[in-house]
Amino acid sequence: MVLLLAGCSVEVAPDNQTSANTSEPAGPARWSDATTEQLRDAINARGAHGLDQMAFDASASDEAGLTKQALTYAAALARGATDPTKLYEVYTVPRPDPDLRAGLAGALRSGDVRGWLNSLAPADDNYQRLSKAYVALRTDPATRHANIPVTGDAIKPGATDPRIPTIARELVILDYLDEAAAQGQQYTPAMVKAVQGIQADYGMKPDGVIGEEALAILNMSDVDRARAVAVAMERLRWLERTPPATRIDVNLAAARLTYWRDGKIADSRKVVVGEPDTETPQLGSPIFRLVANPTWTVPRSIQEKDLASKGAGYLKANNMKWENGWIVQQPGPKNSLGLVKFDMQNDHAIYLHDTPAKALFAMIQRQRSHGCVRVEDALGFAEMLARDGGVVDEWHQARGTGKETFVKLPKQIPVRMLYQTVLFDDAGGPIVRNDPYGWDDRVGAALGFKAGRALRVESGATDVGP
Template sequence: MYKRLGTPLVLGMLLAACSGQTASDQNTASPAGETAGPATWSDRTKSQLRQAIDARAAHGLDQMAFNVSASDDNALNEQALRFAGALARGASDPTKLYEVYTVPRPSPDLKAGLANALRAGDLTKWLDSLAPQDGNYKRLSAAYLKLKRQPQAPEGQIADSGEAIKPGASDPRIPAIVRELVILDYLTPDAAQGNGYAPAIVEAVRRMQADYGMKPDGIIGDEALAILNMSDADRMRAIAVAMERLRWLERTPPATRIDVNIAAARLTYWRDGKIVDTRRVVVGEPDTETPQLGSPIFRLVANPTWTVPRSIQKKELAQKGAAYLRANNMEWKDGWIVQQPGPKNSLGLVKFDMQNDHAIYLHDTPAKALFAMVQRQRSHGCVRVEDALGFAEMLAKDEGVVDEWHRARETGKETFVKLPREIPVRLLYQTVLFDKDGEPIVRNDPYGWDDRVGSALGFKAGKALRVQTGAADVGP
C-alpha cells in the first residue's frame, strides 16, 4: 500500500541527488574508443530509440506522446532530442509553469550527446545516463511501474457507505481511518484501537477538518473521507510529478546546502554530502506562497529589525492605531513601519539573510506554537525556522564564526555577521516522500502546485484538496 505522509525523520531523503558525473559531463564526453565519423542513424540506434520511448513509463512519461515511427534523420533527431530533454531537464519548464523558479537546473549539451551516441552506435547507454541516478528516483520509478501493472483499486480504501460517522459511534471503518490519520500526522502511532470513534480520534479529525476549510465538527462524512482516501490514479500522478521535479534539479548539488521542502514544511541541512540536521519550518500560506528559489545565505543577523512590507502594512496594519504600534515596539521611519529588535519582533532574534530579488529569507519567530501544527503553511512567504537560535549557532560553529556570533547577540542591537562562504539554499516543493522502509508516501498538495506539472505531463487533474490555514500573525 502506498502511504500519504511521512514522518519528519525521512523528509530530507527525497531532496538528495546522486553524486558522480553530471548529465552535462555524460552528454559531452566521447565514448571510449570512439572514432570520428558522421553522426547518422542505423537500424540499431533507431530500434534503441523506439525501445526507450516505449519504456518511458519508467519515468512517468507514458501519458505524453512521442513519434516512434519517425523514419528520416531530421524527424528522428527531433524525437530523440525531445525525449532526451525530458529525461535530462524535465518534460516541462518550471520557469514557465511558475511565476518564480530560480532553483539551479541541469544544462547538458544534448545535441553533442546525441551525436556522440550515434557515432558510438549506442543510444541506450546515453539515454539511460540522462535521468537522475539516485536511489530515490529509482524507487519512485519502481513504485510507478508497480501501480501501473496492478488492477486499478477503487477510488478510496475507506468505503463510503453513505452514512456519516459521528463522535461516540462504533464503525468498522474506524481502524482504517485511524491508520490514515496516523500517516497524516494527526494522530500518534499509539492511538486507540478498535471500532469506537473515541474522543482522541474525534479531536484529530477536527484538526484535519479545520486545516482544509471544513466545519470542524468531527463528523466523518464525504468531505473528510475525500481527504483520507486517494485513488491509485492520484498516486500515479503524484509519483510522476515527483520524478519530474527531480529531473528539474542539477544532478550534483552543493555538498553543503540547506534544502527546504515547502510542501512538507521541513528543512534539511546537508554538510559535506551528509544530512546533519532536520527541523520543522513554517512557510507561506496558500495565498502568499513561498516561491521555489535557489538563493544563498550570506550572513546572520542578530537582533534584527523588521521593516514591514507595504503589502502587510496596508492589509494587516492599516487599521491599527498608535497604541498597537507602541505595544509591538513599532515606529514610523521615513514612511515605513519599522519594528525594533526584541522578543516581540516578528523576525525573532535571528535572521538568515539571503540574496534574492523577492525579499525571501529564513528567520526566527515569536510564534512558537505554529511549529506544533500539522499544516504549517501559515506565513506571508518567508520561512520561519524551529529553534532558529540553535540553528544559527550550528551554522556559526560550522563556518568558524561562533565567537563573532556570540558578540553580535550580546549587543542587543541589530548586528551583522558575514559568513566566510555562502551557504546555498534550495526552496523546493515535493509532495512525495519515503518512509523508513523506502515506500513512497504521497502527501496532500497544500498549494495545488502539482496540478500544472501533472497537466504538462499529460495527466488528468487530480483531487483539489488544498489547505486553508490563514496567516496567524503579521509576520513575514
C-alpha cells in the same frame, strides 16, 4: 538503414571532447537499425519515468525525424518534460543543462542510445523508488490501496466501523495521528482529535464527524497516487544532478528544512512557510550572513492589509516606529523576525528567520506566514551554521550587543526552496502527502494527467509577521 545525425559534425567526439588525442578521426554520428530500435524501445518504456500520459512520437524513420524525437525525449529525461519557469511565476532553483546534441552524437557512434538515455534521468535512490511505485500503481493490482467506501453514513465519535483502519492509516500518513493510536475499528478520541485538525486545516466545520468532505481528503485513489508520484519524479528531473554537498533544502509542501553538510544530513527541523495566496516561491538563493537582533521593516502589503487600522498604541506595544515613511519594528523578543534573521540573496525579499510565534511549529499544516520561512529553534540553527562557518565567536558577540548586528558567513550556504508532496517512510516506501498550495495540479496537467483533487489548505496567517 544508416542515417546521419542532423546538425552533428563529424568532428564532435563523445562527451563533447575533440578527437585530437586519437590516431583516427572521429566518425560521423549515424543512426542504424539497432540504435533506432533502442530509441523506440526507450520511448515505449517511458512509463518508468511517469511519462506515459504524454505522447512522444517514436515512428520516424528519416534522419531529421529520429534526431528530433531522440532530443525531445532526452530533454524530458534530462531537464524535465515541463518548464517550471513557465508553470510558476517564480522558479529560480538551479536546473541541469547538459549538451544533449553532443551526447546523442556520442551515443550513436558507440551504438548505445539506450545507455545514454538511461543515464539522463536522476540516478538517486528516491527517483528509483518513485519509478517502482509508479509502475506498480499503474500495472499491479496487488499493490493497490483499499479505497474508503463512501456509503453516505457519516462516522460519529465512538462509533465502530470497518472503514476505520483505512482512515487511521491515512491520518498517520498525513501526520495527524500517531501510529500507536491507529488500532482497531473504533473511532477513538485520538482519531476524533486528528479528524478535527484536518477539518480545521481544510476550512471545514471541525466537528469530528467523518462525512463526505472529510473522506474526500482521506480517500486518495490509486489514480491520485500515481499522478502525485509522476509529478514528484518530474520535479526531481528539474533539479541539477549534483547539488552542492553543503546546502539547505526547504520542502514547502511538508514545511520542513533539511541541512546537508558534506553530502550528509546534519539537521532537520520544522519550518513555517507562506500560506496559500502568499506562497513561498521556489527559489535557489544562498544565505550569506546571519543577523543578530534584527529590525523588521514592514512591507507595504502587510502594512496596508494588517496595520492600516492599528493605532499608535498598537505600534508602541509592539515596539514599532515610523522611520522615513516605513513602519520599522525594533529589535527585541516581540520582533516578528525573532532574535535572528538568515539573510539571503534574491529579488523577492524571501529569507529564513526566527519568530516569537512558537506555537505554530506544533501545527500539522504550517503554511501560516506571509511568504518568508520561520525556523524552529532558529537560534540553535544559527549557532550550528556559525560554528560550521568558523564565526561562532563573532556570532556570540553580535548577539550580546542587543542591537541589529551582521555576521558575514565566510562561505555562502545555498538554499533551495522545493515542493515535494511525496515523502518516504522508514522502510523507504513512498507515501503521498497532501498538496497545500495545489501546485501539483499544473504539473500533472502538463504531464497529461486528468485534473486531480483540488483540495487546498485554508490556514490563514495568524500574525503580521513576514
